[in-house]
Amino acid sequence: MPTALERADQTTTDAGGDQAAVSIRGVSMSFGDLQAVKDVSLTIGQGEVFSLLGPNGAGKSTLINILTGLLRPTEGDARVLGHSIRTDPTHVKRLLGVVPQDIALYPDLSARENLRFWGRMFGLRGADLDQRVEEILLVVGLTDRQRDRVGTFSGGMKRRLNIAAALLHDPRVVVMDEPTVGIDPQSRRAILDHVKSMNQQGTTVVYTTHYMEEAQELSDRLAIMDHGTVIAEGTHAELVRIVGEKDRIALKLDDGESDGAELFGGLNGVGSIHAEDGHVVLLADDSDQLLPVLFERAAGRGVRISSMDVQEPNLESVFLHLTGRALRE
């Protein structure tokens, strides 16, 4: 069986010249009066790990459900390796491996029975099926528990098996919908490492999460969604540049009467400054160099700084900058 990387080389032929692993064009989805996805267009290249980041209800899962054929978009189309979800959904499903957000396994069947069943649903049979089941069990570290019923597994083991069931047919594109929700840090680490490993073998990964750290660690590129629309898209560096690559320093002054803007204004390295009722927020080119200067200036004026918070530019601050609220609000 060719590796995903080898298969990726054949994609041009399969996709009729379309180089993108996933191409979403003008997709909208409405449920009655509620418009869950609004005119979304995205392009995901082959071999990328692409994350969809956004708070709960942003439209990530709806977009994933459209891509995987569970929902038919009200408008627009999406293509996977050149095959339309509208006109060729069965072929698209053969190319995709879908890891659902919730555990979707049969608790009264063993791990092995579950994998054999899902393998058959992707057309595997006989020796190929047995071989793939053995390989996948090894990959997710469940060989020793393969004959135990899934209902007896821990949350982390179920999550790993949930992922394994999507990889049996060695899909070219793996869609993972918040696969680390509700599991322990060790299992979460294992899943993230596994995603990286898959990607190193050439598999394209579409990953949704509302954990900024995961998106930051895994993604080659990402899109931030809110209220059904993509509000930003690009590499991590590109997105961070939206907030100017400055550190954000928030200070609280004991003396609420002091004017923070007057106190710190004009210092070298201070960008914009916003002060109100003893709270001061300023953007700095380098917080490590600026912080001693800020404390020295305050002490010199007889003002005490009672608390301090420094944020280096990250996706959270991008989201905050774009929407005016925190990612997990």
Added chain:
Amino acid sequence: MKVIAIALKDVRRNLRSGMLLVMMFAVPLLVTALMYAAFGRSGAGDDLAAVRVQVVNLDARVPFAGDVEAGAQLVEHLSSPELADLLTVEERVDPEAARQAVDRGEAAVAVIVPRNLTASAVGTAQRATVELYSDPALTVGPSIVREIVTGFLDGFNGSRIAADVVTRQLRESGRAAATGEARTAATMYAEWFEAHHDRPDASLSVRTPDGSVAEGGMVGMLSLVLTGMMIFFVFFTGANTATSIVREHEEGTLARLHTTPTEPSTVLTGKFCAIAATLLVQVLVLVTAGALIFDVDWGGGLALALATLALVTTATGFGLWLMSLVGSSRQSGPVIGVVLTVTGMAGGLMTTGFTNLPSAFDHVTLFTPQGWVLRTWKLGLAHASMEELLPPFLACLAIAAALFALGARAMRRRFA
């Protein structure tokens, strides 16, 4: 292949559910066993002590009676293997000795056949009287003997009636009543009766209009009770296993199935096959257990096959249709309980052992799928002909197809 994989997966899950297994096999057999324990042994005669009977045959041969020997025939009848469970017969020569045996409690009844029984039967003597001398403290044993002897004598009374009819008709036609002609008629009747009374049902198949078995006895009743219980619980299993679609929807595995290159119709067909296969296993186990444990005669092989097919398809269609109406698996329990109890009762499944129901109830049962299935099974039990069996069987298939179509349509709208 995918249909088989889906079906096998569902069957495996069904057979791993302890509660479902109990409802599929244990409960219907337990209910029938309780009926058997409550009524079977005590009423069937197995535990009833055979009635001890002293028989004295004083009957004499009659020259003009041909082979007719009414007294000997009565003794032979009482001593026949068919009555061996009921009667223990001892022949005596002396009537007084027989009566004394009853007085001493050595026998429940003494049957004393008079000298002129054959003569009376062929019309050469006046009325003959068979004496039953019984222990006044006993009721059941003497009643049984009285019924048997009366039934036998009724046949020979027919020969007297035949002689009277011949005499009257000759007189009405203006001819003198010839003694020889009347005697010949009586003798011919008596000979006919002698030749046939040992097998009174040989040319008679007794059946009620709805096809229920008219034969008495506990086995017949238990057959009907087990049939009713089996149909009820097969319908229960059908609905319960059909819940798997709703449950898979809630568990997310149905959505996951739809992310695989598997057509929704394949998923539904696999589900249908799984339900049908589970029900088939259930019916085969219950039928086999019924035959082995309760001596149930399920009828001919073809009739049993048709009845099984009718039951499995109708219960499968009914289950799919019923589950297409429920919103969640939490709703399914109460819905199954209420709907199956009401339709099961209306379909006659709870009253299969009763024989005194109004005949209109037979028509009411046919307003339910269970009623048609029950009719098919009853006809099979009664060894009905194919002509009789086919209409209810085809009705079951039509009902099953309609329910499946309705259920599948609703399921596709909801889950596909």
